[in-house]
Amino acid sequence: MHPITLTFDNGPSPGAKGPGITERVLDVLAAHGVRSTFFVIGQKLAASPEARRCAERAHAEGHWIGNHTWTHSKPLGEIADAAASVAEITRTDAEIGMLTHPDRLFRPFGGGGRIGPWLLSKAATEHIEATGHTVVLWNAIPRDWDDPESWVERALAQIESTSWPLMVLHDIEGACVARLDGFIREARNRGFTFTQDFPPDCVPIRRGTIVGEIASIVSG
Numbered sequence: 001m002h003p004i005t006l007t008f009d010n011g012p013s014p015g016a017k018g019p020g021i022t023e024r025v026l027d028v029l030a031a032h033g034v035r036s037t038f039f040v041i042g043q044k045l046a047a048s049p050e051a052r053r054c055a056e057r058a059h060a061e062g063h064w065i066g067n068h069t070w071t072h073s074k075p076l077g078e079i080a081d082a083a084a085s086v087a088e089i090t091r092t093d094a095e096i097g098m099l100t101h102p103d104r105l106f107r108p109f110g111g112g113g114r115i116g117p118w119l120l121s122k123a124a125t126e127h128i129e130a131t132g133h134t135v136v137l138w139n140a141i142p143r144d145w146d147d148p149e150s151w152v153e154r155a156l157a158q159i160e161s162t163s164w165p166l167m168v169l170h171d172i173e174g175a176c177v178a179r180l181d182g183f184i185r186e187a188r189n190r191g192f193t194f195t196q197d198f199p200p201d202c203v204p205i206r207r208g209t210i211v212g213e214i215a216s217i218v219s220g
């Protein structure tokens with residue numbers, strides 16, 4: 001079995017009238033019976049009742065809801081004010097509320113998907129440990145936001161070369177949605193099995209316990 005895990009970042013993106021991007025992503029996933037994790041931006045979740053309904057629907061359909069910072073504007077390790085870097089996590093947790101996964105999933109903002117010491121501040125890391133969060137990184141990032149047409153070919157190449165790909169896609173305008181159905185079909189044709197769990201090497205902190213290498217993702 002060749003597992004693959006899908007995650008969707010930077011939503012919710014509800015439609016004003018009719019289905020928005022997040023609803024369309026949910027429709028595709030439901031049609032294929034694929035469960036994933038939605039890492040939401042706190043202030044987008046707070047922006048409208050429609051955004052909230054997207055997250056509630058995702059949760060009701062068995063997807064997991066994770067925290068992807070409040071503003072998604074600066075990697076936490078580059079925020080000079082320690083309290084402000086922690087608030088990026090706490091404000092979003094408060095907004096997610098009852099939809100929180102028991103493992104308190106948190107995905108740091110990388111700024112274009114880059115992994116490095118800018119991902120976490122010292123203060124944010126201490127907060128994550130104290131509050132039992134789980135940090136979920138990634139190992140496949142086909143840049144769907146850059147290229148909503150040909151991300152699929154990049155994604156297929158990435159998953160073929162990764163023993164358990166954890167892919168970052170985006171439920172935002174101009175990203176993966178138009179070709180998501182085709183990608184899932186092709187991955188299955190190639191023998192991949194979709195799973196909701198995360199590969200251990202992408203989870204350096206689990207329920208507040210450091211289980212991987214974090215020196216390379218914490219600033220200072």
Ligand SMILES: [Zn+2]
Binds near residue numbers: 009010068072109110
């Ligand atoms: Zn993001």
